[in-house]
Amino acid sequence: MAHLLVTGGAGFIGSNFVHLVLTNTDHAVTVLDKLTHAGNTASLAGLPDDRFELVIGDVCDRELVDGLVSRADAVVHFAAESHNDNSLIDPEPFIRTNLVGTFSLLEAVRAHDVRYHHISTDEVYGDLELDDLARFAPDSPYNPSSPYSASKAGSDLLVRAWVRSFGVRATTSNCSNNYGPRQHVEKFIPRQITNIIDGARPKLYGAGRNVRDWIHVDDHNAAVLRILEAGRIGETYLIGADGELDNKTVIEKILTAMGRDPGDYEHVTDRPGHDVRYAIDASKLRAELGWEPAHQDFDAGLAATIDWYRANEDWWRPQKAAVEARYAARGQ
Numbered sequence: 001m002a003h004l005l006v007t008g009g010a011g012f013i014g015s016n017f018v019h020l021v022l023t024n025t026d027h028a029v030t031v032l033d034k035l036t037h038a039g040n041t042a043s044l045a046g047l048p049d050d051r052f053e054l055v056i057g058d059v060c061d062r063e064l065v066d067g068l069v070s071r072a073d074a075v076v077h078f079a080a081e082s083h084n085d086n087s088l089i090d091p092e093p094f095i096r097t098n099l100v101g102t103f104s105l106l107e108a109v110r111a112h113d114v115r116y117h118h119i120s121t122d123e124v125y126g127d128l129e130l131d132d133l134a135r136f137a138p139d140s141p142y143n144p145s146s147p148y149s150a151s152k153a154g155s156d157l158l159v160r161a162w163v164r165s166f167g168v169r170a171t172t173s174n175c176s177n178n179y180g181p182r183q184h185v186e187k188f189i190p191r192q193i194t195n196i197i198d199g200a201r202p203k204l205y206g207a208g209r210n211v212r213d214w215i216h217v218d219d220h221n222a223a224v225l226r227i228l229e230a231g232r233i234g235e236t237y238l239i240g241a242d243g244e245l246d247n248k249t250v251i252e253k254i255l256t257a258m259g260r261d262p263g264d265y266e267h268v269t270d271r272p273g274h275d276v277r278y279a280i281d282a283s284k285l286r287a288e289l290g291w292e293p294a295h296q297d298f299d300a301g302l303a304a305t306i307d308w309y310r311a312n313e314d315w316w317r318p319q320k321a322a323v324e325a326r327y328a329a330r331g332q
């Protein structure tokens with residue numbers, strides 16, 4: 001058994017990771033989470049007391065982080081400000097949490113020689129053209145577009161420097177767009193599902209031709225666990241499941257799956273600097289670590305996700321009105 005420190009474990013991907021680890025391994029987990037607007041203790045309800053604890057705190061708190069890292073066998077760093085639209089309104093918390101928070105963890109794992117896995121995003125590579133056959137690969141140049149993606153790019157580069165200069169035992173993964181249960185309603189898919197439940201029309205930015213490479217959150221997390229177990233120190237692994245779809249298609253699928261006319265949505269103000277297309281080449285992860293996605297039927301995964309939001313209104317309802325008020329204020 002190992003003891004994992006999971007930062008951001010009350011958020012979307014981190015909470016699903018904690019459930020996966022506690023169900024499928026005998027590891028113990030300490031979650032460090034600040035409980036920002038995106039953190040939800042309900043996502044961690046019912047976990048076994050003898051193998052799980054939640055510490056509420058900030059990854060930028062060097063003393064707190066140092067103490068927690070000193071007791072861990074490995075750190076998986078999910079904590080971040082994660083939403084592009086929020087970063088366009090107020091970049092400051094993105095710079096602080098994503099850069100200073102990563103620095104704080106790197107210094108602690110350096111001091112205590114603890115294995116570290118860094119969770120990052122495909123957005124660090126910028127975007128691709130719609131008619132381009134290219135996909136992102138581990139050696140693609142960094143070219144981030146938004147304050148969010150620039151802060152994640154900077155955090156990745158800190159990891160590379162700490163590996164090379166200090167011999168920190170770190171790996172990094174850059175994943176594409178996740179979907180599944182427990183995702184905050186500010187994000188695209190849960191926003192549209194909960195709008196439809198509320199009798200409101202889904203909101204599509206611009207013409208909706210932008211392409212995202214969707215992966216089920218459990219496939220992302222299974223890959224992270226595999227990298228933690230068998231990834232080569234200093235390496236970057238791209239995680240993706242060949243799930244490219246444009247936003248218009250996704251909105252139409254959600255409407256259809258929920259029994260509504262697929263054309264019953266609104267076009268709203270586009271995101272400034274909106275990345276056109278993301279696409280991941282995950283062949284290194286597949287070939288080297290034998291990972292394969294288990295949820296490649298997007299329609300089935302989407303239907304299960306819709307069922308989850310229908311069954312868990314208590315989980316998302318407290319956030320919904322404030323999120324929609326913020327979007328309405330900027331014509332979205």
Ligand code: NAD
Nearest residue numbers: 008010011012013034035036038039058059079080082178
């Ligand atoms: P999320 O916003 O749902 O959750 C983030 C969590 O981090 C929240 O629980 C929040 O309270 C916590 N947090 C924020 N600031 C903190 C701080 N200063 N100290 C401690 N905790 C803090 O995010 P998510 O979608 O689950 O993303 C998790 C990670 O995965 C992020 O690093 C993100 O960049 C990356 N990622 C996300 C996706 C995606 O599609 N959502 C894809 C690839 C990579």
Ligand code: DAU
Nearest residue numbers: 082083084121122123176177186187188203204205210247
């Ligand atoms: O690619 C990985 C990234 O995916 C992660 O690093 C980010 O943390 C995660 O938030 C996600 O970023 P996106 O900006 O791609 O996700 P978002 O859910 O905000 O939007 C997905 C697409 O849908 C994007 O093209 C914008 C569009 N959109 C979004 C919202 C909220 C709409 O058309 N309407 C909406 O209401």
